[in-house]
Amino acid sequence: MRTLTLILLLGTFGAVLWLPAWDEHALGQSGRADPRKIAAGREHSEALTPRSSRLVLGLLKREELQAYGLTKLSEEELDRLDQWILQLLLTMSATPSGELRPRSPVEEIAQNLQRQQMELELSDLRQRLTEIRQASAQLALELSRARLAAERRDLLAVTSFLFSAESSAARIQRVAQ
Numbered sequence: 016m017r018t019l020t021l022i023l024l025l026g027t028f029g030a031v032l033w034l035p036a037w038d039e040h041a042l043g044q045s046g047r048a049d050p051r052k053i054a055a056g057r058e059h060s061e062a063l064t065p066r067s068s069r070l071v072l073g074l075l076k077r078e079e080l081q082a083y084g085l086t087k088l089s090e091e092e093l094d095r096l097d098q099w100i101l102q103l104l105l106t107m108s109a110t111p112s113g114e115l116r117p118r119s120p121v122e123e124i125a126q127n128l129q130r131q132q133m134e135l136e137l138s139d140l141r142q143r144l145t146e147i148r149q150a151s152a153q154l155a156l157e158l159s160r161a162r163l164a165a166e167r168r169d170l171l172a173v174t175s176f177l178f179s180a181e182s183s184a185a186r187i188q189r190v191a192q
Contacts, residue, residue, distance in 0.1 A: 069097040071104070146190045153185035 072085070072093060080086055086094065108118045118126070161176035 017097045069094065071100045072097040143190050147187055150183045150190065154187070157183060164188055 075083075085096075088096065103115075106118060107115045108122060109115055149170075157176045157180040161173050161180060162180070164170075164172035164176060
């Protein structure tokens with residue numbers, strides 16, 4: 016977390032050097048402040064919240080964004096900063112002392128293998144979830160048909176639908192393992 020804070024501070028410091036404060040934008044040619052522009056700037060800074068699409072900055076609270084001075088940045092600048100920090104995190108490695116260093120090729124290969132394995136597992140889990148959803152929908156349909164057959168007092172149809180429901184339940188159990 017110390018490394019992330021350092022990265023955020025460095026990125027914020029660099030962004031603050033290139034961007035004037037919103038109060039300076041509110042100054043007219045006469046040098047006097049326009050209260051409407053100041054109020055609009057305050058509303059803009061208060062309205063900024065972390066977007067869920069931002070992987071790194073999305074983890075910060077509104078108070079943290081304000082403390083780091085990130086509320087001065089536009090949405091586009093925040094998106095670019097988030098992408099830059101994410102790229103930095105993906106290509107750098109932290110030592111136990113907290114120093115950042117580029118990842119070695121061995122670390123990159125190990126990380127890529129681990130990522131590929133996790134992607135395969137995720138794909139398998141998604142496929143299983145799809146099968147479970149289909150089987151549960153089939154189970155609900157068969158139970159519904161069995162209930163209607165029971166209301167008609169058609170015992171042969173009830174038995175048939177219950178056997179089908181048992182088959183769907185067994186399929187769900189098999190896929191869930």
